[in-house]
Amino acid sequence: MRNPRLAAVALIGTALAAACGPGRTATPAPPPSPAVSQSPAPDRTASGDPAPGRTASGSPAPSGAATGAVAASTAWAATGGTGLPGSSALLDVAATGPRDAWAVGYKDSAEDREGAPAVLRWDGSRWREVPLPGDDVYHLEGVSAAGPDDVWVVGNGESAFAAHWDGRRWAPEKPFGVVEDYRLADVATTGGTAWFAGSGPSKAVVLEWDGREFGNALSTGGAFDAITAREGHVWAVGSSERHTPLIWHGTADGAWESSPAPEIPGGRLNRVWQISPSEVWAVGEVTAGPGDRAGQPLVLRWDGSSWSRVEVPVRLGALHGITASGPGDLWISGIDADHAGQVLFLRFDGAKWSREYGPLFRVHEEDQQYEETDDVNHTGIARVPGTTALWAVGSVGVGDDEDDFVLRH
Template sequence: MRRRRFVAGAIGTFSGTALGPAPARADAPTPRTQGWQAVPAPGSTPAAQLRRIAAAGSQLAWAVGEEGRAGSTQGRALAMLWNGAAWTKTDLSHLAHTRLSDVAGVCSTAAWSVGQPAGSGSPLLRWDGTTWREAAFPGKGEPDVRLHAVAVGHDRRVWICGSRGGAARLLHGDGQRWQWLDPLPVASANLYRVVLRSPGEVWVSGDQSNGGGWSGLVARWDGAWTVLPPVAGLRLGIADVHSAGPDDVWAVGTEAGVGGPPGRPGNPALSHWDGTAWTRVEAGFTIGSLSGIAGDAHGRAAWISGWNYQDQSRSTYLRRDSDTWTVVRGPAGTVPAPYLNDVTSIPGTAGFWSAGMTSPAPAPPTEAYTERIEA
């Protein structure tokens, strides 16, 4: 069985590209609006999208993705830099990559990105204060090495999830010395996100084969692997995970369902781990996806980025209100149908960034897109 991999902003995988935009349901509850503002991210070549975003503070943030994609033709890596006042496109002409898939950073000298090369092997990139440069690591250039996501701690140590030797793994290092850790003890697993809760506690999410499809995968590394029970669903992939403690873990993603025509929208998947079992939680809409989750200054899950197929007029979020999640909409009239791939907190503030693209399909004239909430 060849499994269709879950990726943020997948080309027609879970978006409505084949079916077209759906009108808002007349009987749907009216969602709240709360403070999100579009922030221009100029300079990308359509089709373009930002897949991930990271912030070191109010004056420094990075966003990465791809641009210049046309149909099945691969595009080029795209990187943006926030200087506290505006986004600017970073020159990547010295690199030969088709996509940057994730980014993480805590200061101007401790930011990292991983991507998809034009040839074999996955690149690891380091921010030098001006641009992105390739960094060495064990396995660089090997055709079976794939780096999917990256996290950086306040101690500037780097955690990367990917695969080597046919197994899902973590790569850990300080920029000079690197080590591949023990393989994840799950057969046929894909990892899409790595999240650092503390210097010794790392979470990953993705999917795993269940014999007839795939289930959501969440695991913790604290010197050894602890794999939580699979998140049940019909072809379910977990795009992001947030842990506030061993009995308070949230997982978000998309359930592809029983199948259908190319471009069939999936269903948003939101699940909570209470230390004993997973509980499926209603997302507030039934067709679409959930792509990212971010915590507040106290480490508590606060915002989820998503896409509501049945009402694409604005961006869609879930906001944590006490013990419930409430649908919140982004700004009206900024772009026709924004699609969000990620959301992240802004350290030292009560604000958050989100990133994605100006329509659900990365095809011209789609461009890079960001939003921000300051409180």
């Protein structure tokens, strides 16, 4: 196994790389000219001192060795170290304000071990790991925060796991008991009530927490991977039994109905965001078929009466995260298969799309163990309420050679 490196690479041909042991973060080099080069990224973990700012699918097939780097946006800056050891990833992020954000994922996970859950909290100056009770959960998949004292995380181990933070301590829960064939993928909390998306044997499941106990809100065919709740509306998305996009809509009175999505073979939705009851967005991917180099990014939009597919300026790749402050400020994170070593960010201003890229984390080495070790593997994104700032998290590399990162916009 090679020693992982997160490197900043100037597109004019100068490569700056630093090699470190587990748990260390290299200091980024001074940023070069943004016109010709990309922002520096630290070694090991890229994540503490900002400017203002899943179950997730794997990275697209092509590796960084076969894809070209592009100029990185200087608006996206790597923050200091998270302190997580190697073989770590961050899968989701949520923020309640400039001085409170949460990121979840896993650490110490490799080919020969399941690993352990990772919870990080931003206090306005640095990321700190928050211990989580329980020794039978391996990976955390989702986080939702209604306030500094109302945070839910979900994950999986021997059985599905959830925990609530009340500002002082965690209250761990087993929503399905000790049954081993259920999993939780995402959570959405709206203050007092929380909704959980997951799956069981051949079915998609939504659970509701009413402040006292869990209840089964919905069971249907397929698998749910994401959920959002706002203004009395709940949206759950994933993949149907026919391997097409799956969308269900619920209301505060407990009524649920299928919300038919376009029939897109191989389509899977990874995240969903409601801007208003008449504007909802869902993102994911169309999985690659036999002989395809990579899958296709998938974006669906609800206009209050129907869902339609929206074309984006990326040909191949996958989309993992979505957030918005309003109809004219929608952000999506994911991977462009043609530039798989950098995080892809898509922005919709209400009229048109723009795209930008995070820093290049690694430089290809001839003797590296995996071709995919240069590629971004997971991404997640969250807005910071009351500001224009954004957090992005994820990982680069695979197996023993995977490292987490945090970016701020």
